[in-house]
Amino acid sequence: MKKQGNENAAPLKIIPLGGLEQIGMNITVFEYGESIIVIDCGLGFPEDDMYGVDLVIPDVTYLQENIDRVKGFVITHGHEDHIGSLPYIIKMVNVPVYATNLTMGLIDHKLEEHGLLDSVVRKVVKFGQTITLGDFHVEYIRTNHSIADSAALAIYTPQGIFVHTGDFKVDYTPIYGDAIDLPRFGELGKKGVRALLCDSTNAERPGFTPSERTVGSTLRTIFEEHRNSRIIVATFASNVDRVQQIINIAHRFGRKVSVEGRSMVNIIGTAIELGCISVPEDTLVDLDALKNYPEEQTVIITTGSQGERLAALSRMAGGTHRKVQIKPTDTIIFSSHPIPGNEKAVTRVINELFHKGADVVFQDTHVSGHACQEEIKLIYSLTHPEYAVPVHGEYKHLIAGAKIARQMGVEKDNVFIMQCGDVLTFDSEGARLDGQVTAGAVFVDGLGVGDVGNTVLRDRQRLADEGIILVALAMDGDENIVAGPHVETRGFVYVKESDDMIRDIEDVVNQKVDSFIGSSAKDDEEHSRLKAELKSDIKTFVWKKIKREPIVIPVILNIE
Numbered sequence: 001m002k003k004q005g006n007e008n009a010a011p012l013k014i015i016p017l018g019g020l021e022q023i024g025m026n027i028t029v030f031e032y033g034e035s036i037i038v039i040d041c042g043l044g045f046p047e048d049d050m051y052g053v054d055l056v057i058p059d060v061t062y063l064q065e066n067i068d069r070v071k072g073f074v075i076t077h078g079h080e081d082h083i084g085s086l087p088y089i090i091k092m093v094n095v096p097v098y099a100t101n102l103t104m105g106l107i108d109h110k111l112e113e114h115g116l117l118d119s120v121v122r123k124v125v126k127f128g129q130t131i132t133l134g135d136f137h138v139e140y141i142r143t144n145h146s147i148a149d150s151a152a153l154a155i156y157t158p159q160g161i162f163v164h165t166g167d168f169k170v171d172y173t174p175i176y177g178d179a180i181d182l183p184r185f186g187e188l189g190k191k192g193v194r195a196l197l198c199d200s201t202n203a204e205r206p207g208f209t210p211s212e213r214t215v216g217s218t219l220r221t222i223f224e225e226h227r228n229s230r231i232i233v234a235t236f237a238s239n240v241d242r243v244q245q246i247i248n249i250a251h252r253f254g255r256k257v258s259v260e261g262r263s264m265v266n267i268i269g270t271a272i273e274l275g276c277i278s279v280p281e282d283t284l285v286d287l288d289a290l291k292n293y294p295e296e297q298t299v300i301i302t303t304g305s306q307g308e309r310l311a312a313l314s315r316m317a318g319g320t321h322r323k324v325q326i327k328p329t330d331t332i333i334f335s336s337h338p339i340p341g342n343e344k345a346v347t348r349v350i351n352e353l354f355h356k357g358a359d360v361v362f363q364d365t366h367v368s369g370h371a372c373q374e375e376i377k378l379i380y381s382l383t384h385p386e387y388a389v390p391v392h393g394e395y396k397h398l399i400a401g402a403k404i405a406r407q408m409g410v411e412k413d414n415v416f417i418m419q420c421g422d423v424l425t426f427d428s429e430g431a432r433l434d435g436q437v438t439a440g441a442v443f444v445d446g447l448g449v450g451d452v453g454n455t456v457l458r459d460r461q462r463l464a465d466e467g468i469i470l471v472a473l474a475m476d477g478d479e480n481i482v483a484g485p486h487v488e489t490r491g492f493v494y495v496k497e498s499d500d501m502i503r504d505i506e507d508v509v510n511q512k513v514d515s516f517i518g519s520s521a522k523d524d525e526e527h528s529r530l531k532a533e534l535k536s537d538i539k540t541f542v543w544k545k546i547k548r549e550p551i552v553i554p555v556i557l558n559i560e
Contacts (some may be wrong), residue, residue, distance in 0.1 A: 009158035011427040018058035024081035035134025043084030055444040057085040062437040071133035075099035076166030077150035078106040087114040096121040102149040105270040142181040144171035146369025160194030169209045170375040175241035185382040196385035200393045200401030201370040216245040226331040230295035234305035235335040237263040250299040251280040258287045261303030261312040305336040307345025317352035328357030335365045380408035466550040467492030474557040485509040
């Protein structure tokens with residue numbers, strides 16, 4: 001195979017800062033000379049053991065350290081795992097943002113919520129257009145995905161052409177827009193593609209991903225079979241094509257449609273404004289207005305398909321939604337598959353809905369937005385890359401993507417399975433992994449960004465698992481206890497049934513203080529030592545007694 005790139009060119013580096021060995025938080029750096037571009041800027045969602053964490057965003061220390069060279073964010077599509085971190089990262093790395101029409105509309109909404117809209121340069125890019133960012137020329141190529149206006153990128157560099165598929169599938173009959181531009185992939189292949197960075201999310205699945213239109217047929221059947229029910233459909237807020245089909249089917253059956261859930265309202269509102277969703281006249285109504293129509297003539301499209309506790313459907317299932325109460329006559333459709341890790345939460349909501357007597361449908365009501373094996377092979381057969389870099393997915397998905405690359409003729413040594421922070425360098429000698437940069441996760445907790453670290457999470461884990469013991473006492477100038485010790489616990493033992501345990505802890509405190517009184521120095525350093533020894537003695541006692549390790553906090557008040 002003919003080697004791509006200019007032998008006299010400087011090295012090019014690809015550095016993923018997120019999105020590998022995980023689902024979400026996609027962000028990849030391309031670096032050449034004095035130019036850096038950033039592909040996507042997504043967020044991740046917290047794991048079960050990340051207590052109190054709302055969002056997870058990538059560590060962009062490397063971008064901050066090289067801010068003078070960063071030319072812009074180049075966004076492939078509008079899903080949260082590709083745009084969700086922008087409002088947080090842009091405060092640290094404020095450079096222009098490039099995206100297609102709907103994607104930019106969703107970004108604008110996020111920036112406006114954070115008060116950043118007027119401080120960020122934003123440029124809408126059309127399919128087929130090429131933008132110049134320093135030493136890079138980036139072409140937007142139409143693809144299909146579970147959100148409209150999704151794009152692949154052809155990145156032209158002195159080291160050759162690099163193709164990044166973004167999240168994609170091959171859908172010959174999309175709901176909105178045109179089919180994926182396969183001829184353009186073929187033209188790039190003829191020019192010579194140095195490396196293909198290909199979506200690997202569904203690389204384990206054989207065959208082809210069905211067209212989005214196949215879901216419409218299933219939904220029409222469900223609507224036909226449940227003519228006497230109010231229908232509630234839960235799906236991803238960003239799945240604009242799915243929402244379009246639901247609206248079309250509801251209109252066909254003479255039903256009024258209401259949209260519920262903050263993210264659903266925001267995204268669908270933006271999609272309607274930009275012409276990405278067409279709503280028949282008098283079909284869409286406010287949720288409060290649904291009471292003016294017979295329930296069997298209404299449809300509610302809602303968030304909560306992933307079992308999120310605060311999402312609209314979860315609140316309906318739990319009986320805490322202010323406007324919608326689930327009834328035995330309702331039919332609820334889950335038009336999505338659980339994201340890995342969300343299975344328990346989704347099952348919980350389904351069970352709650354069944355308990356309320358509703359009919360719940362969750363089979364054959366969703367198709368993926370990601371390419372299966374045969375579609376991935378098609379992209380390889382069109383582009384004929386010299387190198388392959390599987391992206392997007394857990395480690396097992398990257399392994400499956402690498403296997404497909406080798407099947408399609410990419411030499412084994414030319415397939416790179418990377419980790420976040422790895423530096424993949426391309427030069428006249430070929431490609432090699434060449435060191436690492438700072439990468440990782442930053443936790444967002446409420447308004448705090450980065451103030452929750454692993455130490456705080458470990459404390460929260462212990463609080464959740466073992467509880468806390470607070471010991472308070474007051475000592476006078478002669479080191480006598482004048483008040484206390486008073487023991488308070490939370491999440492440790494039920495105090496009313498554990499009087500003996502509490503008294504034993506008080507005895508441990510008294511014994512330690514008695515030994516302390518007999519010592520010589522009574523300065524601040526000694527008081528710190530007393531606190532440390534109280535903590536150690538109480539923890540040792542509790543462990544011997546009941547084999548638990550609560551957090552222990554001694555509080556000593558000095559009264560002169």
